[in-house]
Amino acid sequence: MTERLCREQRRLERKLAETIGFPSATILSNGESVTLHSLKEIRELLGVDPIDSAVRAKAEADFAAHQAHWDAADREIGYSAAMRAEHEAANRAEALLEELSETAATTLAGVAAKLDAILKEGQSSEDDAEFPWPQIRSAIEDIAGISRQREPG
Known part of the structure; x- marks a missing residue:
């Protein structure tokens, strides 16, 4: 938004x-x-x-x-x-990110969601190669791989 x-x-x-x-x-x-x-x-x-x-x-x-x-x-x-609406949405997103960081994840999907939120909010582009963005993308991929291995069948 x-x-x-x-x-x-x-x-x-x-x-x-x-x-x-x-x-x-x-x-x-x-x-x-x-x-x-x-x-x-x-x-x-x-x-x-x-x-x-x-x-x-x-x-x-x-x-x-x-x-x-x-x-x-x-x-x-x-x-x-439009500028006021943008500022209000940015403030709401910031509050949600703060709430997310204060909420404990109880699953690998929850950890991946937290990392994904950090990635979406912080990186300048999807292929940003500066630290820590590649490392966060790698961690999300690792979590997805572990989750797939843990699923039955």
Whole structure:
């Protein structure tokens, strides 16, 4: 669920970025066009110098207008809602993993399930060759082999 919601959130963010652009303001600084992506960046670059106050005020207003445009489009397509849903799913998955780690396995299948959860949550890809992922995959295969040997017939 978390992965599906993450993909959806990224799709919506990409759509916003392509249609609206990330909130920003562009100013001329030392003869060069500079794009700033936050009020903090604007204030850090332009400081409190009275000479720059008109430029700063215009940049802040431009940024606020762009942010408002982004926010309106966000509400229309549901980007922030998708991001909240993704965070909630990630928090729920984390809580379930914590609960899983606190629950004793009583069968080989239970141990394999715990290892599989670790593998799915932790490895960057199914063929990740960095420690400990190959070792965990090997342990899961060993458990499956032992389980098959223990089954009657």
